[in-house]
Every structure is written in structure tokens, then in C-alpha cells.
Amino acid sequence: MKITMVKKIKADSSPCRKSADVLEKLEKSGLIDRIDRIVVADEREPSSEGLALALRHKVEAAPFFIVENDDGSTRVYTAYFRFLKDVLDQKISESEELSELMDQNPDLDFI
């Protein structure tokens, strides 16, 4: 299995907030070692690899993860907690689970 993370770099050369937040969490938990590659989607560089990957996988926002399995299949995760649970086999808290639920059902919080 090969895991690629795509993070976004803004025009001022800093990472976008969500990318920075997820990277910090991965580093704090030590899970960063399980990420094989970190690819940049650079706002200043339209031909950057991360932007090409976003286009190819039809992803609208950073960060996201591309998981390539040994059998050749590929799965893209745009929700961080789902990625943690499904790919890195991590237990997630109820609040993380609810956050995930809201990500997957974007109109839920309008109830």
C-alpha cells in the first residue's frame, strides 16, 4: 500500500489552514511516518503535481489522501478522520466520528 497526501500551498507560500492542521495532527501522533509521499498543490504553480492530482481525482479541497493498494486499486479520501479509521486503523473519538458524519452529510448541521 502506498499513501500520498496532497497539501495546498497558498500564494504567500504558507500551507492552507486545513492542510497545516492535518499535518500537525499527523506529526503529533507519529502517524506521519505512515505517509509515503507528501505532494504539494501550489497555488502559484498551476502545473504542480498536487493540483494535477486534484483535477484527476476530482477533489475540490485540500488536504486529501490517495491510497494505492497492492492489487492496483486506488481510493481517495477527502475526510481525514475516515482516512484515519479506514486506512491507518486508528480509533476515532465520538466527536471525530460526528465531525465525519457531518462532512459526509453536509446539510445535517442545518437541521
Added chain:
Amino acid sequence: MTELDIAKLALEYAQRRPQEILKLALEKFDNSVISFSGAEDVVLIDMASKIKKDFKVFSIDTGRLHPETYRLLDKVREHYGIKLEVIFPESSQVEALVREKGLFSFYKDGHKECCGIRKVRPLRRKLATLDAWITGQRKDQSPSTRANIPVIQVDTAFSTSDHTLIKFNPLANWSSAQVWEYIRANGLPYNELHTKGFISIGCEPCTRAVLPSQHEREGRWWWEEAIAKECGFHETNLVEK
């Protein structure tokens, strides 16, 4: 009922009047409840009151609603003579959030953590006790997330492996104009905030009035638009190789 049965019903009722869809929900599912947000979905309560006497209604009190919304909840209770069930978040969870992050953490960390504790958790707790729930969701409320909502569906967000929950959206095909025509024609009580430019109404710190021609969603969590823009991949970024 299987998922297939629900899909068939959804097809059969896709173009029916809201009253017919509501009647089906109330008569077919004894253990069904109307979810009332304290806004335009008052229409559902009025329609239900004309179908049967002993229908059930619940609202979620997040602890951060507008005074106008609290007043409407009580007005509706009196107007229809119903026992409106108000459910609350777990106090220990709210206390922990406030202790750790203060009362306005959503402006910095986004609204989902707070919504999860104050709204989604109690909602999930309530829905676990039901076979079906009835919402005021409409297609025109959000072109991006509600454009395709069916009038009847299996609620995949809250169903579990051993509990299938059905969700009825009787107003799915109605426009805001139709809802308001019904409210005015039938003299229904409504949230005073609507007279102050509010359309979509949620918690007080996270809801604001909108300007003419602004979409109702622009009155909710408006500060998060900046984060969405910041982390989004925009057409100007994306160049097909």
C-alpha cells in the same frame, strides 16, 4: 420495510402533495416524529394537526437559540395544544467544550465541533428511538446539498446495521414561496426573525440576516467561507495537462 420498498414508495410519492406524504408517514409509522427547527417547518405541524390528533414533535434546544425561536416553540405548543418534546445536549459534553475552548470556539475552529455536541449528538440519541422522522428539508434550500433530496428515503446518516431509520421530507418539492403562501393563508405562527431579514435560522451566534438576493445559506457560518476558499482548488489553480 426494505430499502427497495422505500425506493418504490419514494417513486410513487415523488410528485404527491406534502399532505399526502405526511399522512403516509404518520399513518404507516406509529413511531414517527416531526422534527421542528423553529422556522418555516411549522407548516408540517399545521398539516399534521389536520391529519391526526396525536402526532409527535421534537425540537433540539442547543442552548444557543435566539429568544425569538424559544418564543415560537412555546407559541406553537400553545397554538396546536401539543406536547412539544425539547431535547438537550449532554451537559457534561457542553461543559467540557466550553471549559477547553470557551463559548465561541466555532469562530476559530469551525462550527462542526460545537454542532456535533449541541445538535447532532442529541439528534442521534433521539433518532435511535424512532422508526421514522419527518423533516422540513426542501430542495431549494441549498442547490449544492439538497437539490436531489427525495420525499422519502432511508436515512443513511443515522441508520445502523440493526436499525433502519426512514426519513420523510414532505416539503422537498415546495419552494420557499409556497411555504410562505401556506403560512400566510392559514395564519400560522412564525419566527419573528423572518421579519428581520433572517431566512435560514439556527443558533444565534451562527445565524445572520441576509440581504435581498443573497441565498439563505449565506446567513449561516459565513466566516467559514474564507477557509473553504483558502483550502479549495479553484478553476484558476487547475490547469488540465
